[in-house]
Amino acid sequence: MNEQQEVMKHIERIRLWIRELSEIYRGSNDARLKDLYTIADAAQNLHRLWGRISRMESEEEKISFSHDVRMHLNTIIGFSHPDTLHLYDEVVSQREHLYYQDIHTLGKQILEKINTT
Numbered sequence: 211m212n213e214q215q216e217v218m219k220h221i222e223r224i225r226l227w228i229r230e231l232s233e234i235y236r237g238s239n240d241a242r243l244k245d246l247y248t249i250a251d252a253a254q255n256l257h258r259l260w261g262r263i264s265r266m267e268s269e270e271e272k273i274s275f276s277h278d279v280r281m282h283l284n285t286i287i288g289f290s291h292p293d294t295l296h297l298y299d300e301v302v303s304q305r306e307h308l309y310y311q312d313i314h315t316l317g318k319q320i321l322e323k324i325n326t327t
Contacts, residue, residue, distance in 0.1 A: 218264070232246060249290055262275070
């Protein structure tokens with residue numbers, strides 16, 4: 211598996227955990243759901259951008275999208291940081307905490323891969 215495919219696999223996993231969390235929060239209208247929508251929008255945009263980047267031939271083209279990719283990754287990393295979960299009024303379950311932790315870790319891994327290329 212090449213690096214671009216690995217990044218796409220990470221993005222897909224983030225999207226999977228978002229879907230799982232949205233099932234947990236279904237019918238809720240609290241801050242966690244609003245923050246989850248923010249993460250979901252960033253993941254959707256990141257998925258779209260990464261698909262475009264993976265089809266580009268020149269490094270100059272790829273670099274021009276670097277800012278947008280980082281912006282969406284920073285949103286995912288920031289909103290999923292485990293330390294922010296204590297800000298919510300309701301208690302976060304162990305399962306939710308693990309999903310957020312994995313989303314956060316995957317976001318950091320993608321950013322690390324982008325920074326090293």
